[in-house]
C-alpha cells in the first residue's frame with residue numbers, strides 16, 4: 001500500500017491540467033508550459049502553497065519554467081563539469097564530486113521533489129543533458145578506499161526520495177567504514193514533501209550511532225514553511241538528526257530586507273539552523289534569478305547582523321570549482337594601529353579594543 005508520501009509522488013504536479021487545480025495560469029505561463037521540453041513540477045503539497053493568482057508568487061517562480069531560461073548571457077556552458085571538477089586527473093566514479101581532502105559529495109539520484117528553476121545542477125537534474133552513472137556501490141567502494149575522507153555529503157537530486165531500504169543500506173555501509181565520522185544529507189523534502197519523514201524513515205535515521213547524521217534542507221522563502229514543516233523537522237531532531245538550511249539568494253524572491261529577515265527568523269521558529277546562503281551560481285539559463293555578487297553580504301548587514309538573533313545568520317558563500325568561498329559583510333573592521341583595533345557595528349557606531357601583538 002502506498003503511503004502518503006508516495007501518493008504525493010504519484011500525483012506529482014507536472015502537467016498543465018494538474019497545475020490548474022492550484023493556480024490560474026497566465027496565457028504566457030500556459031504557452032511556456034505547453035512548449036517546453038524541460039523537466040518541471042513539484043508535489044501537490046508544495047503546489048498548494050502557491051498563490052492562485054499572482055505570477056510573481058515566490059513559490060510559483062521556483063516551480064514554473066519561464067521564457068527567461070532561454071536567455072543566457074552570464075551562465076557558463078558545461079557548468080557542472082567545471083564546478084564538480086569532473087575533468088580533473090583523479091579517477092572517481094560519477095557519483096563522487098570532490099573539492100576537499102576530507103569530504104566529498106556523493107550523488108545518488110537525479111530525481112527531485114521539485115525541479116527548482118534556479119537549480120545549479122540544472123544540466124543534470126532538470127534538462128537531463130548530462131548523463132551520469134549512479135552506481136551507488138562504485139561510490140561506496142571508492143569511499144572505502146579513501147581513508148582520508150571523514151565526511152560524506154549524500155546529495156542528488158534528492159536522496160530522501162530513495163526508499164527506506166536503500167537509505168538504510170547506504171547509511172549502514174558508510175557506518176561500517178572506520179574513517180567515516182559523519183554523514184550528511186542534502187534534501188529539499190522537509191520543505192517540499194514533509195510527509196516523507198515517516199516513522200519508517202525515523203527508524204532508519206534514528207538509531208544511536210557513533211556516526212551522526214546531519215540534514216541540510218533548502219528553503220528560500222518564508223511561505224515555504226508550514227506547520228507540516230515544523231512537524232517534520234521536530235521528528236528529525238527528535239531522532240537525533242541535526243537540521244540546517246542552505247538557502248539560495250534569488251532575485252525577486254528573497255533579496256529584499258524584510259523577506260530575507262523573515263525567512264531566517266521563521267527557519268529558527270521551526271528549529272532549522274540557517275547554515276549557508278548561496279550566491280546563485282552561474283549555471284546556464286538562470287541569469288534572471290541572479291543578483292550582483294555583493295547583494296548577500298548587504299542583506300546580512302542590513303537584515304540580520306545586529307537586527308535579529310545571531311543564530312539566524314547563515315554564512316554567505318559562493319560555491320566554485322575550488323570550494324565554497326565566503327562573501328560576508330566587511331563594514332566592521334575600520335582599521336588598526338599599534339595600540340588599537342577599530343571596529344564598527346551594524347548601526348555605524350564605532351569602538352576600539354587593544355591591538356594585541358603576536
Ligand SMILES: *Cc1c(COP(=O)(O)O)cnc(C)c1O
Nearest residue numbers: 097098099100103104105153324
Ligand atoms: C559543498 C560541498 C561540500 C561540503 O562543504 P561544507 O563547506 O563542508 O559544507 C563538500 N564537497 C563538495 C564537492 C561540495 O560541493
Ligand code: SF4
Nearest residue numbers: 112115116119157188
Ligand atoms: S531540489 Fe536541489 S537538486 Fe533538485 S532541482 Fe531543486 S536545487 Fe536542484
